[in-house]
Amino acid sequence: MHTIYARVNNVSAMLSTCLMVLLGAVSLSSFLLTTTPPPGHLSVTNIKVFPGNARRYANKNQDFTFVNFNLTADLTPLFNWNTKQLFLYVAAEYENKQGTKNDVVIWDRIVRRKEDAQISVAGRNKYVFREVSASFGDVPPAHYTLKYNVMPYVGVLTYGEAARTVNPVPFPESQDLS
Amino acid sequence: MFADELKTLRRLGVRHVLLQILNFVSVLASGLMIWKGLGLITNTESPIVVVLSGSMEPAFYRGDLLFLTNPPNQRYETGDITVYKVPGADIPIVHRVLETHDLAKRGKGLVPASPLAPNQLLLTKGDNNHVDDLELYQGLEWLERKHIVGKVRGFLPYVGYVTIAMNDFPQLKYALLGGLGLLALIQRE
Numbered sequence: 001m002h003t004i005y006a007r008v009n010n011v012s013a014m015l016s017t018c019l020m021v022l023l024g025a026v027s028l029s030s031f032l033l034t035t036t037p038p039p040g041h042l043s044v045t046n047i048k049v050f051p052g053n054a055r056r057y058a059n060k061n062q063d064f065t066f067v068n069f070n071l072t073a074d075l076t077p078l079f080n081w082n083t084k085q086l087f088l089y090v091a092a093e094y095e096n097k098q099g100t101k102n103d104v105v106i107w108d109r110i111v112r113r114k115e116d117a118q119i120s121v122a123g124r125n126k127y128v129f130r131e132v133s134a135s136f137g138d139v140p141p142a143h144y145t146l147k148y149n150v151m152p153y154v155g156v157l158t159y160g161e162a163a164r165t166v167n168p169v170p171f172p173e174s175q176d177l178s
Numbered sequence: 179m180f181a182d183e184l185k186t187l188r189r190l191g192v193r194h195v196l197l198q199i200l201n202f203v204s205v206l207a208s209g210l211m212i213w214k215g216l217g218l219i220t221n222t223e224s225p226i227v228v229v230l231s232g233s234m235e236p237a238f239y240r241g242d243l244l245f246l247t248n249p250p251n252q253r254y255e256t257g258d259i260t261v262y263k264v265p266g267a268d269i270p271i272v273h274r275v276l277e278t279h280d281l282a283k284r285g286k287g288l289v290p291a292s293p294l295a296p297n298q299l300l301l302t303k304g305d306n307n308h309v310d311d312l313e314l315y316q317g318l319e320w321l322e323r324k325h326i327v328g329k330v331r332g333f334l335p336y337v338g339y340v341t342i343a344m345n346d347f348p349q350l351k352y353a354l355l356g357g358l359g360l361l362a363l364i365q366r367e
Contacts (some may be wrong), residue, residue, distance in 0.1 A: 023334070041251060055312065087274075087305065091256050099282030103256045110305065112236065112349045127310070132299065134340050149257050151237050157256060177194075 026082055027155025033080040034150065039165035040073025040119065042090070042146050049136045049174045055128075063136040063174055065129040067092070068105055070122040071146060073162045079114040079151050086111040087149040088119065094142035094168075096133065104129055106144075141168035183364055198363050222248040222328035227261055227270065228338030233304030234259070234272055242338030244272065246328030253298055254323075258331040260302060266316040270327055274308070276310055277301040292347060298323055 046068040047177035054060040069090065078086055089108040095101045111117050131139060146163035187195065193327060216225040225246055229238045238244070242258075246261055256275050263270040279299040299320035302312040315321065344351040 027332075074332075087237065087257065090258055101278075101280040103278045105256050105276045109235065127276065127303075133283075147257055149259075152333060154334055157259070158329060159255075 009110045018115055018141050023154050027152065028078060030082040030150075030152055030155055032156075033082070034158065035077045036160060037073065037075045037077045037148075037162055039126060040071065040075075040146060042069060042071050042073075042144055042165050044165060044169045045122075045146055047169060047172060049172055050177055051174055054134070055090070060134070062130055062134045065171060066125060067129065068122070068124045069107075069144065071119060071123065071163065073119045073146060075111065075117040075119060075148060075162060076114055078148065079117055082113075082152045082155060084151050086117065086149060087150075088146065088162075090123075090144060090146050092129065092142045092144050094140060096131065096139045100131065100132055102132065117165040134172045135174070139171050141170040143168050179249070187364070195363065202359070202363075210233050220328065221245040221250055222246050224261075224270075224327060227272070227327075228267065228341050229272055230342070231271075233306050235306045238272065238333070239303055239335070241336055241342050241363075243334040243336075243338040244330045245332035245334070248328035248332050250325065253280065254300055254326065254329060260300070260321075262302065262321055262325045263327055263332070264314070264318060264321070264325050267276040267314070271304075271311070271314060272330065273302040273307075274310055275300055276303045300326070308362045 044067055046066075048066045049063050050066065051061055052064050054062040063163045071090065075086060075088070087108065089105045089109055092104045092106055093102070105129075106127055106129050107123055108126065109119075109121075111119075145161055147159065148160050150160075166169045213225075217223060219225075221293075227244050227246060229240055229242045229244060244259075244261070252314060256277055256278055258275045259272060260275055262270050263272050277300065280299045281299065299322065301312070302311055302321060311321075318325075344354070
């Protein structure tokens with residue numbers, strides 16, 4: 001009964017139980033510590049649509065939208081001791097004439113320190129903004145939103161929305177590059 | 179040393195050995211039951227996965243443990259981290275959803291897309307990659323629900339590194355398995 005094997009077994013079981021309880025408590029604490037950030041401001045300053053070639057089929061034409069936006073938000077309340085990083089992303093939300101609901105991420109940023117959580121960006125889309133039907137003609141106006149994903153050191157991933165354009169932004173006519 | 183063990187084995191007899199084998203098998207079976215039970219509750223084929231690549235750094239590193247769910251009545255949203263497996267690729271990939279397109283049902287007139295749109299088109303991207311995953315889809319244009327194993331809900335760092343170590347150094351795996359088997363047979367209780 002008092003063999004080395006039994007002792008090692010007991011000690012490691014004890015240690016791992018303690019560690020698990022501790023990690024559980026840490027992950028629960030982020031539910032209590034997290035507060036929702038105040039709503040930020042997101043506005044689209046410039047938006048243009050140009051035709052171009054699709055990525056996979058070089059002879060297929062497709063519209064590309066280019067969006068410039070201004071973004072300010074204060075996301076410091078999302079940082080607590082269990083916050084590893086924030087994943088911020090700006091997404092366009094719209095429903096086209098065929099009834100397809102679209103949600104397209106056009107910009108993202110990873111924030112790893114509380115000091116960097118005061119966001120003030122005059123940016124443009126990092127990722128190509130295309131339509132499933134290949135054309136932005138006749139597509140109703142889109143809302144742009146800033147969303148965040150809080151990624152903890154241990155525990156549950158949480159999501160939220162920090163800013164939204166006041167009015168939906170219409171897509172302009174496609175311009176030819178000639 | 180082994181002669182001693184063999185002597186005890188002979189003294190305890192066949193029944194004891196059989197009992198130990200039964201114990202061992204029941205441990206394995208209950209592990210499998212827990213795994214499959216979790217899979218039933220979370221509606222995914224593998225409720226816990228280990229991160230194998232660095233394409234989601236700095237969010238997930240190699241060896242981190244992810245807990246997945248896949249509720250059948252929830253659509254995937256942009257920003258969700260999904261685990262997907264496209265036909266032709268043998269390793270599931272953990273990447274973030276970049277685009278969702280909920281198609282309206284075709285057929286009798288146009289029906290607005292429901293929140294549970296059955297045909298949702300997805301595009302994903304790894305946080306640490308510069309471009310989206312189109313090249314990884316083995317010829318597919320979009321991901322669909324049937325390719326998704328689940329979305330990441332919880333996170334536990336480092337723990338899964340044991341499995342990566344066992345894959346990288348197979349001797350470790352055999353040593354561990356052999357040691358456990360031997361212990362289960364010899365241990366008398």
